[in-house]
Amino acid sequence: MTTVEDFHADHDDWPWNPPRPGRATFHYLILVTEGELRHDVDHVMRTVAPGQWLWVRPGHVQCWHDPSAARGPFILFEPEALRPDIAHQLAPVISHDAPAVLTPHPADAFWLEQTALQLLDEHRALGRRPLAAHHALRCSLLEALLLRLANSPDVAQAPVTAKNASSANNADARHLGGTPVYVRFLDALELNYRELHRVDDYARLLGCSVRTLSRAAQAGAGTGARQVIDQRRLLEARRLLGHARWTARAVADHLGFTDTANFGRFFRQHAGLTPAAYAARQAAPDC
Incomplete structure (x- = not known):
């Protein structure tokens, strides 16, 4: 203190x-x-x-x-x-x-x-x-x-738009209109995002249908369940590349990607630049 x-x-x-x-x-x-x-x-x-x-x-x-x-x-x-x-x-x-x-x-x-x-x-x-x-x-x-x-x-719970729920800059979607299924989904995702990457994996884990989970994600985050999973994996990739200075290969292995090229495509699609470019930018002295 x-x-x-x-x-x-x-x-x-x-x-x-x-x-x-x-x-x-x-x-x-x-x-x-x-x-x-x-x-x-x-x-x-x-x-x-x-x-x-x-x-x-x-x-x-x-x-x-x-x-x-x-x-x-x-x-x-x-x-x-x-x-x-x-x-x-x-x-x-x-x-x-x-x-x-x-x-x-x-x-x-x-x-x-x-x-x-x-x-x-x-x-x-x-x-x-x-x-x-x-x-x-x-x-x-x-x-x-x-x-x-x-x-x-x-x-407190409040409405959320698809734009801010899917943004990597907004980590508040859990608390914005989340249904019980959606909150359970986020809890399961936090424990399993390294190993489980498909919507049906989580639907099976939660004991609900893919349709029910998809509706819960749409109600709770304004986006699809797949996008929620991808954003959590992207967040961890950003953390490891930016702070821990992990290599793209190490991050790919850690997050369960089949190979480095697959991870590179995923990262560029969601972050707008390659893992190497992102790591270099984070290494600059202005954070």
Whole structure:
């Protein structure tokens, strides 16, 4: 637990000069109270204004921009910090495809900021009370904050268009009008996207017909189930090529493509450039 301004002061020009992408292994949660924060999440730049929260989740590739103009609490926590019953209630907001920028309900905004400040105070008060009580209080404050933040309008169900649902720049489709079948489809996809690549694979896994799954995808994402599968594979390919610097051959093997040429055609069709060109662009110092 820290603040954006302390993080900036402690790290001087790292990791934003030059920008260095990295893959998150735990949750980054930032409330901007002053200024503006720019931050890349999965190669899409997000702008976070005062009153908004940035949430980078484990597995996301992130890239900092100079945060010196921003102020606010900065919370980092591992997934294991949440009790299973709380994690279950938070499933829509802690999933990898939840919105990266959250705007709380106006009635919650003040209390969210106060809870974040309480959490910061408790973190800095190590030794004020017994260690067990200190740890329990921090966990309780974190859970209270996340449960309130999970009810942000961004996470609520709303209509979605085919254009933004199929875009690699929009990872919010899960929370925009998703039916139970569609949400189960996304959960199954997240576990099996490396091995299962056909719509009928998922229909069989979910115990429904291809037609039912296709309708659920259309209702939940405004696009076909095949496009949802392809976009998830493309996202992982972008992460591995851009941050991890994997070769096209390694990515092809990892994602279950029959060969590198097949993967190259897939990537160029969906990303608009070859894997090598994409990797070279991501290696440039501007993220």
